[in-house]
Amino acid sequence: MVSMDTLAFYVFAAIAVIASLGVIGQGNPMHSIMLLIGSFGALAGLYILLDAPFTAVTQIIVYAGAIMVLFLFVVMLLNVPREEPAPVTAGGLLGPAGFKLGAGLSVLLAIEVIWGLSRLGIAGFAQDADAATVSSVARIGNELFTQHAFAFEATSILILVAMVGAVVLARREH
Amino acid sequence: MAALIPSPTIIAHLGLIFIVFNMLVMSAAFMVWLERKVCAWIQDRSGPNRVGFEGALQPFADVFKLMFKEDLRPKAADAALFAIAPIISTITAFAAFSVVPFGTETTLFGLLKEPIPLEVTDVNVAVLVVFAIASMGVYGIVLAGWASNSKYSLLGGLRSAAQMISYELSYGMALAAVIMLAGSLSLREIVMNQSGYWWGFIPKWYVFLQPLGFFIFMTAGVAETNRAPFDFPEAEQELVAGYHTEYSAMAFALFFLAEYVNMVTVAAVATSLYLGGWLGPFLPSWLQWVYFLIKVFLILFFYVWMRWTLPRYRYDQLMQFGWKWLLPVSVLNFLATAALILWIG
Numbered sequence: 222m223v224s225m226d227t228l229a230f231y232v233f234a235a236i237a238v239i240a241s242l243g244v245i246g247q248g249n250p251m252h253s254i255m256l257l258i259g260s261f262g263a264l265a266g267l268y269i270l271l272d273a274p275f276t277a278v279t280q281i282i283v284y285a286g287a288i289m290v291l292f293l294f295v296v297m298l299l300n301v302p303r304e305e306p307a308p309v310t311a312g313g314l315l316g317p318a319g320f321k322l323g324a325g326l327s328v329l330l331a332i333e334v335i336w337g338l339s340r341l342g343i344a345g346f347a348q349d350a351d352a353a354t355v356s357s358v359a360r361i362g363n364e365l366f367t368q369h370a371f372a373f374e375a376t377s378i379l380i381l382v383a384m385v386g387a388v389v390l391a392r393r394e395h
Numbered sequence: 396m397a398a399l400i401p402s403p404t405i406i407a408h409l410g411l412i413f414i415v416f417n418m419l420v421m422s423a424a425f426m427v428w429l430e431r432k433v434c435a436w437i438q439d440r441s442g443p444n445r446v447g448f449e450g451a452l453q454p455f456a457d458v459f460k461l462m463f464k465e466d467l468r469p470k471a472a473d474a475a476l477f478a479i480a481p482i483i484s485t486i487t488a489f490a491a492f493s494v495v496p497f498g499t500e501t502t503l504f505g506l507l508k509e510p511i512p513l514e515v516t517d518v519n520v521a522v523l524v525v526f527a528i529a530s531m532g533v534y535g536i537v538l539a540g541w542a543s544n545s546k547y548s549l550l551g552g553l554r555s556a557a558q559m560i561s562y563e564l565s566y567g568m569a570l571a572a573v574i575m576l577a578g579s580l581s582l583r584e585i586v587m588n589q590s591g592y593w594w595g596f597i598p599k600w601y602v603f604l605q606p607l608g609f610f611i612f613m614t615a616g617v618a619e620t621n622r623a624p625f626d627f628p629e630a631e632q633e634l635v636a637g638y639h640t641e642y643s644a645m646a647f648a649l650f651f652l653a654e655y656v657n658m659v660t661v662a663a664v665a666t667s668l669y670l671g672g673w674l675g676p677f678l679p680s681w682l683q684w685v686y687f688l689i690k691v692f693l694i695l696f697f698y699v700w701m702r703w704t705l706p707r708y709r710y711d712q713l714m715q716f717g718w719k720w721l722l723p724v725s726v727l728n729f730l731a732t733a734a735l736i737l738w739i740g
Contacts, residue, residue, distance in 0.1 A: 251476060251541060258534070278523040286530030287560075290537070294556050297541050297549070358520070358580060 230270055237263035250296045254289060261285040275358050407511050415515055419492060423655035424454035430699050437703045457648075464644040469544060472641065476542035481642065481649035484535025488656040491528040494521040495663045496583045498673050498684035512583065513673075513684060521582040522570055525664055529566075529619055533559040535653065536621070536638045543641035551637030554710070558618055558625065561717035566615035568725035569608045572732040573601055573668045582664075586672030602669040607728045609669045611721060613694075616661040618717070620654065623702040625713060662694035663687075670694075 240260035244253045261284045268277035365373055428443065428451055435442025443450030468477055498513030518524055533556060540552015577585040591599045602609045618625040634640070639650045666672055666687060675686035708716070 249473075251473070251538075255476065255479075255534075255538070274518060274520050275523070278520050278527050281527040282523065282530055286527060287563075290530070290533055290556055290560060293534070293537055293541075294553070294560075297537070297553060297556075 226270055230267065233263045233266040233270070236260070237267070251293075254292050254296060257292075258285050258289050261289070275361060404511060411511070411513070412515055415492065416489065419489060419656050419659060420652070422659050423652050424458075426655040426658065426695060426699075427454040427457070427651070429696070430702070433696070433699045434703045437700075461644055461648045466644040466646060467641075469641050471544040473542040473544065476538050477641075478646075480535050480539035480542055481646045481653070482535075483538065484532065484653035485649045485656075487528050487532040487535065488653040488660065491525050491532075491660045492656070492663065494518055494524045494582060495660065495667060496586060496672060497663070497687045499680045501681050514583070517581065517583055520580045522574060522580050522585070522668075525582075525660070526567060526570060530559070530563060532619075532653075532657065535650075539642065539650070540638040543638075545641050547634045547640045548638050551634050551640070555621065555638060558621070558713065558717075561714060562615040562618035562625075562721070565611050565717065565721040565725040566619060568722070568729050569605075569612040569615065570668070572605055572608045572729050575729075575732055575736055576601060576604060582667045582672075586667050586674065589671040590674050598671055598674070600669060600671040605669065605728070605732070607724065608732070609665070611725045611728065612665060612668065614721060616665060617698065617701070618713075620657045620661055622654075622658065622698060624705040624707050626702075626707060658695060658698055659691065662691045662698070665694055666690040 237260050240256045240263065243256040244260065247253065261280060265277040265280045265285070268274070268280060431453070432442045432450070443453040446452040446456045468474065493515040494517075496512060496514035496517070500512045536555040537552040540548045540550070540555065543549070573585065574580060577588045579585055579588070585601075589598070589600050593599060593603075597603065639647055642650065670690050672690075673683040673687040675683060678685060
């Protein structure tokens with residue numbers, strides 16, 4: 222007898238994997254974006270199964286909502302005059318040598334993941350005493366602003382730098 | 396066999412979902428009628444007055460007409476995205492309402508062993524769920540604009556994306572100030588925190604603590620639902636009909652339905668956050684959803700009134716207002732609220 226949670230896990234996991242494959246597997250960038258949003262939605266479903274509704278909703282707001290709207294915006298603007306597909310023999314990272322490098326890196330990553338998972342075993346997922354409090358927003362806030370304050374501030378400075386960089390690049394012409 | 400018969404609580408929940416869904420559909424029909432009637436009164440006409448009493452059945456006649464019309468699709472449109480765009484719009488519009496509470500807990504006069512709350516589902520991050528679903532709603536409009544492969548539709552979709560990004564920030568900041576006051580992300584708890592009176596007669600609604608926040612929320616809410624004076628995505632003088640120019644029949648009707656259900660949801664969330672939800676004097680607790688309906692209706696009436704009174708802004712004015720006025724004011728409101736909470740304790 223398969224429990225509802227297990228069934229839901231497999232459904233969400235299947236959607237996430239299939240949608241992610243679809244993102245890189247077909248040519249239309251608009252379809253890629255919609256599939257990526259579907260994949261993010263499935264991930265949010267997985268977070269809910271892990272009793273972390275706050276993480277799930279944040280995933281939707283930040284990734285599926287805010288960031289993907291910007292992606293969509295850019296793709297729509299670039300796509301308005303229908304462009305010819307770029308020739309496959311492009312140089313640099315997109316060239317045949319780049320493909321080989323990417324393929325090599327993916328194999329390396331797969332080996333790392335399998336090695337890590339095989340060492341972890343089932344004991345690694347033993348119930349943490351605090352696991353039930355992951356859903357508490359107050360708890361996440363406390364952790365973020367006390368224990369991880371440095372990482373939090375460093376990230377915000379990083380984002381600020383990116384924003385200033387974007388403004389400088391955009392205004393260079395004037 | 397006993398295990399196959401669902402418990403009364405589950406039946407009550409399913410009944411609740413059924414009622415809420417149908418009430419939303421009916422409210423959209425009612426809003427279409429109200430909009431046309433109020434518009435007519437404001438313009439000194441009589442409005443729809445042939446189908447049913449004072450034209451009350453007009454929306455249903457319109458829907459029947461749309462059902463039997465041909466579903467057209469431009470030759471160059473992106474078939475898949477063109478088809479799912481109105482579906483996304485409608486689903487997100489209905490989904491957001493599922494976390495809005497509209498009454499106290501009830502046992503249906505003792506029929507149920509344990510009381511059920513009058514809302515579809517009680518999540519402890521309800522406010523964020525509303526915000527998340529609202530941010531997903533933009534995809535319906537943007538995709539409709541892009542997939543139609545028409546310049547008017549595309550411009551409408553682009554405007555909608557820009558407008559939503561601009562006003563979502565202020566919307567979120569206004570929400571955050573209320574969340575700080577209530578100390579909770581659950582809409583039910585936020586409503587319960589507003590019970591009681593100051594000096595015996597002023598209800599403890601957050602609108603009195605957050606007048607600026609209420610103004611920001613309503614303004615951003617109008618922009619999020621693409622209503623006049625912020626109805627740029629469908630500005631008919633410039634863009635024919637904006638993002639739904641190429642749609643016909645029921646696909647077009649779905650966009651209409653989504654727009655009105657979105658209005659109802661924004662009004663319901665505003666009621667819960669600022670106007671004390673279902674709370675009100677005199678009525679027994681099982682009837683208090685009547686107050687909820689009255690408050691939501693008043694906000695909706697205000698929406699319609701505003702649409703037929705104010706002209707549309709210019710596009711650059713919309714952007715200036717969003718980024719240079721509304722956002723700074725909402726940040727200030729947020730900081731002042733935080734400082735006051737720290738000071739008073």
